[in-house]
Amino acid sequence: MKTVLFTLFLFTKAFCAPEFGERARNFSIELLHYTQLETDGHVVISPFGVWSLMTGVTLGTTGNSRNQLVRAFLLPNNPTTLVDGYVNLTRTVLDPSTNGVTLSSKNFMFLDTGFNIMPEFRKTITGDFGAMIQNLNFKDSNAAQIANNVIQNTGASVSNVLRSDDFADSRMILTNVISFKGLWSTPFNVTDTTVEPFYDENKNEIGKVNMMFLKTQLAYSNLREMEALVLELPYGDDGKYCMLIILPYPKKKVTDIYKKLAENSFPEIFKRLQRDVDTYGLDEVNVKLPRFKISTNVVLNKPLNNMGVYDIFDPNLASFKKATNEDIYVSAIVHKAEIEVTESGTVASAATSAYFADRISSPNYQANRPFIYFVMEKPTSTVIFSGIYSKPSIF
Structure with a gap:
C-alpha cells in the first residue's frame, strides 16, 4: 500500500x-x-x-x-x-x-x-x-x-x-x-521600541524582548470571567481584519485561559468589546507588545x-x-x-489596578508575560493564524 x-x-x-x-x-x-x-x-x-x-x-x-x-x-x-x-x-x-x-x-x-x-x-x-x-x-x-x-x-x-x-x-x-x-491601522513608532524584560506568569524574569509601544484609541475589555484582558489591534482601513490579543491576569497560565475560550466564543468577545466601546467610547490605551x-x-x-x-x-x-x-x-x-509582528504590522506585569479599573484613566496593556494571539477576519470571527507567545527573544 x-x-x-x-x-x-x-x-x-x-x-x-x-x-x-x-x-x-x-x-x-x-x-x-x-x-x-x-x-x-x-x-x-x-x-x-x-x-x-x-x-x-x-x-x-x-x-x-x-x-x-x-x-x-x-x-x-x-x-x-x-x-x-x-x-x-x-x-x-x-x-x-x-x-x-x-x-x-x-x-x-x-x-x-x-x-x-x-x-x-x-x-x-x-x-x-x-x-x-x-x-x-x-x-x-x-x-x-x-x-x-x-x-x-x-x-x-x-x-x-x-x-x-x-x-x-x-x-x-x-x-x-x-x-x-x-499593516496596522495605527503603526507603532519604531523610535519608542526598547529592550525590556519579559516575565512568566509568576513575574519571574525569563528573558528580554524588543518591546514596542503605542498609545492610541483601541477596543479593550477586562474579561473577568476569563481572568484576562482583551485588546483588538486592527489592520488596514476598514476593521475587517485584526489581531486579537488575550493577556491573562498575573499568576494565571495561558493554558488555563485558553480552555475558557470554549465558554467564551469569539463572537461573544467581539460583542463585549463593542459593548464597552458603546458604553465608554474607544479607550486611549498604552500598549506594550513584543516585536516577535x-x-x-x-x-x-x-x-x-x-x-x-x-x-x-x-x-x-x-x-x-x-x-x-x-x-x-x-x-x-x-x-x-x-x-x-513588527512596528508596521504582521505578516500572521501590569499593575493590579489596570485589571479592575473601570475606565477612569488610560489603561495599560503590557504584554510582558505569556499571551495568546489570533489574526482574524472579524465579520465571520474566522481565525486565520493563531498562537501563543511564551519564550522571549530579541527580534
Whole structure:
C-alpha cells in the first residue's frame, strides 16, 4: 500500500456564512490547544489553512475515515452543503478589498506518474477548491524542486515548501499555501521600541524582548470571567481584519485561559468589546507588545488523533474511495508556519489596578508575560493564524 502525504505551509510577513464560519473557528480553538502540547507552548499555526486543506481531503473519504473527519472538523454531512459553505466562507475571508492587507490561500495537488484520481474528486478539487493539479515522477530526484517551482510561479511568497523526502513513498501530495501581510491601522513608532524584560506568569524574569509601544484609541475589555484582558489591534482601513490579543491576569497560565475560550466564543468577545466601546467610547490605551517572530514545524498526526481522527493514518483502515481506486493512507500532515509582528504590522506585569479599573484613566496593556494571539477576519470571527507567545527573544 502506498502513502499519500498532505503537506501544509503557512507564511506571514511584516511590513460566509456566519453559521458555517462557526465550524471553522470552533475547530481552531481545539487545534491550537493540542498543537501547543506538541510544541512546548510557543507556537504559531494557521487553523484556517489546516481546515481548508482537510475539508478538501474529507470529500475523498468514505466510511469511518470520513465520519472521523466530519466530527473533528465540524463539517456538514451533505457534500453539497459542505462545498457551498466552504466556497462562501473562503470568498468572505479572503476578500482582498481591505487596503493595507494582502491575504491569499492557494491549493496544489501533485500526482505521481500513473496515479489516477476519480473524475468527480478532480472536478471538485480544481473547481470549488481552486487547486492546481500537476503530474510528476515522484522517483525523479528533482521532483521537489519542480513542485516548489510550480508553487512559486503562482506568486506564492515562499520557497522550498516541499522536500525530496516528501516524495519518497508518496503517490499524491496536497499542499495549501496561505500568506497574510497586514499593516496596522495605527503603526507603532519604531523610535519608542526598547529592550525590556519579559516575565512568566509568576513575574519571574525569563528573558528580554524588543518591546514596542503605542498609545492610541483601541477596543479593550477586562474579561473577568476569563481572568484576562482583551485588546483588538486592527489592520488596514476598514476593521475587517485584526489581531486579537488575550493577556491573562498575573499568576494565571495561558493554558488555563485558553480552555475558557470554549465558554467564551469569539463572537461573544467581539460583542463585549463593542459593548464597552458603546458604553465608554474607544479607550486611549498604552500598549506594550513584543516585536516577535515565531516559526513552527509540527506533524499534526497526534493533535488530530487527540481530536478523534485515526483511520486516515492507518494503512489497514484508511478509505479514500471517493478520491482514487488505489489503496492509500495519510503518512503525515506536516504543518509549517511562520509569523512576524513588527512596528508596521504582521505578516500572521501590569499593575493590579489596570485589571479592575473601570475606565477612569488610560489603561495599560503590557504584554510582558505569556499571551495568546489570533489574526482574524472579524465579520465571520474566522481565525486565520493563531498562537501563543511564551519564550522571549530579541527580534
